[in-house]
Amino acid sequence: MNSSSQTRKDFPILERNINNKPLVYLDNAASTQRPLSVINAVSNYEMNYHSNVHRGVHKLSELSTNAFESSRNKIKNYINAESEREIIFTRGATESINIVASSFGQSFKSGDEIMVSQMEHHSNIVPWQNICKKNNLKLIMIPISKDGEIILDEFAKLLNSNTKLVAITHVSNALGTINPIKKMIHQAHEKGAVVIIDGAQAMSHMKIDVTELDCDFYAMSGHKMFAPTGIGALYGKEKLLDGMPPYQFGGEMILSVNFKETIYNELPYKFEAGTPNISGVIGLGAAIDYLNNLNFDDIKKYELNLLNYLSEKLLQISGLKIIGKPKNRSGVISFMFDNIHAHDIGTIVDKEGVAIRTGHHCAQPIMDFYEVSATARASIAHYNTKNDIDVLIEALNKVKEIFS
Ligand SMILES: Cc1ncc(COP(=O)(O)O)c(C=O)c1O
Numbered sequence: 001m002n003s004s005s006q007t008r009k010d011f012p013i014l015e016r017n018i019n020n021k022p023l024v025y026l027d028n029a030a031s032t033q034r035p036l037s038v039i040n041a042v043s044n045y046e047m048n049y050h051s052n053v054h055r056g057v058h059k060l061s062e063l064s065t066n067a068f069e070s071s072r073n074k075i076k077n078y079i080n081a082e083s084e085r086e087i088i089f090t091r092g093a094t095e096s097i098n099i100v101a102s103s104f105g106q107s108f109k110s111g112d113e114i115m116v117s118q119m120e121h122h123s124n125i126v127p128w129q130n131i132c133k134k135n136n137l138k139l140i141m142i143p144i145s146k147d148g149e150i151i152l153d154e155f156a157k158l159l160n161s162n163t164k165l166v167a168i169t170h171v172s173n174a175l176g177t178i179n180p181i182k183k184m185i186h187q188a189h190e191k192g193a194v195v196i197i198d199g200a201q202a203m204s205h206m207k208i209d210v211t212e213l214d215c216d217f218y219a220m221s222g223h224k225m226f227a228p229t230g231i232g233a234l235y236g237k238e239k240l241l242d243g244m245p246p247y248q249f250g251g252e253m254i255l256s257v258n259f260k261e262t263i264y265n266e267l268p269y270k271f272e273a274g275t276p277n278i279s280g281v282i283g284l285g286a287a288i289d290y291l292n293n294l295n296f297d298d299i300k301k302y303e304l305n306l307l308n309y310l311s312e313k314l315l316q317i318s319g320l321k322i323i324g325k326p327k328n329r330s331g332v333i334s335f336m337f338d339n340i341h342a343h344d345i346g347t348i349v350d351k352e353g354v355a356i357r358t359g360h361h362c363a364q365p366i367m368d369f370y371e372v373s374a375t376a377r378a379s380i381a382h383y384n385t386k387n388d389i390d391v392l393i394e395a396l397n398k399v400k401e402i403f404s
Pocket residue numbers: 029030091092093094095121123124169171172173198200201220221222223232362
């Protein structure tokens with residue numbers, strides 16, 4: 001596959017200039033861009049059939065409810081879940097994880113253990129830390145190697161009959177490591193633990209099959225898979241979701257209310273209190289249609305080739321260090337110069353039209369592990385090209401010149 005000019009044309013923003021230079025967008029791990037089909041789906045809804053969902057008997061409400069529920073069906077089919085009841089719309093991966101932590105987390109008892117890896121995004125650490133503090137649970141860290149891979153032997157040793165939940169990222173946002181989640185899920189299940197996968201960084205790079213993975217929960221982030229911001233989804237096995245208490249309370253999540261008692265709604269609505277982000281859900285449905293038309297076998301090869309090219313070119317810049325060297329990598333390369341702060345790198349390359357991310361990437365524990373406070377991170381999508389990489393490399397050479 002080549003990132004054909006047609007693929008790039010699907011994403012109108014890629015045509016624009018930044019600082020009088022053609023935009024080179026290499027900040028896809030922070031947020032991917034939207035294809036025209038998603039933009040059109042959202043604007044069609046806003047212009048032609050906006051109305052609240054599930055409530056009205058009028059035509060507009062029927063149209064928006066149908067579109068809303070059809071997005072749920074698209075996600076269910078796309079990730080190969082068993083039922084729409086297993087798909088809960090959320091604000092994003094962060095909220096998806098928080099639902100599991102605050103609701104499922106209530107079943108844990110003092111002394112129970114929750115395991116998270118050292119490479120997690122703060123979204124997959126802090127909710128667990130919070131529930132551990134509240135309920136006197138133990139938060140156990142799964143260590144990683146200098147290459148940036150989970151040490152599987154250590155993971156196996158740490159698992160025990162007190163392990164109630166394992167929370168791991170599918171792909172690290174700081175290093176790009178693709179974790180061997182299928183194997184880890186299997187090992188965790190053997191000890192009776194439940195597994196939640198943070199899929200925020202995976203969905204735009206690979207096809208996900210939750211049935212094949214056998215994960216218990218999978219957190220999705222719309223804006224990292226070509227959909228709008230403020231929307232995401234949580235997949236959860238029905239038998240687990242069924243037994244969990246609601247996360248928020250109010251309209252939508254009830255069947256009946258009186259001052260003595262409230263009867264909660266059935267799945268998935270039990271977890272969708274209040275008026276949802278209807279336009280976001282419709283945009284997410286359109287993003288799933290877009291993903292359905294991609295050939296992920298080709299995309300994987302194309303992106304790997306691009307990452308290898310990026311890594312080769314980066315290593316030719318003297319004084320530049322790449323952080324982590326995982327064997328299986330997707331989407332992301334983090335790097336730094338010894339004597340130049342990451343923010344300076346980001347600011348200077350921006351002048352050349354290049355968008356990269358600099359900072360701790362909401363993953364401070366991994367920064368601590370590598371004893372750095374910040375890195376620069378280039379992250380790709382299938383619409384990036386070798387030319388994008390060349391422009392980045394040229395801009396990084398300018399950074400070096402300025403600081404030499
Ligand atoms: C690995 C990972 N998990 C979770 C999140 C949070 O996702 P969201 O913005 O959808 O809440 C991010 C965002 O950067 C991420 O990279």
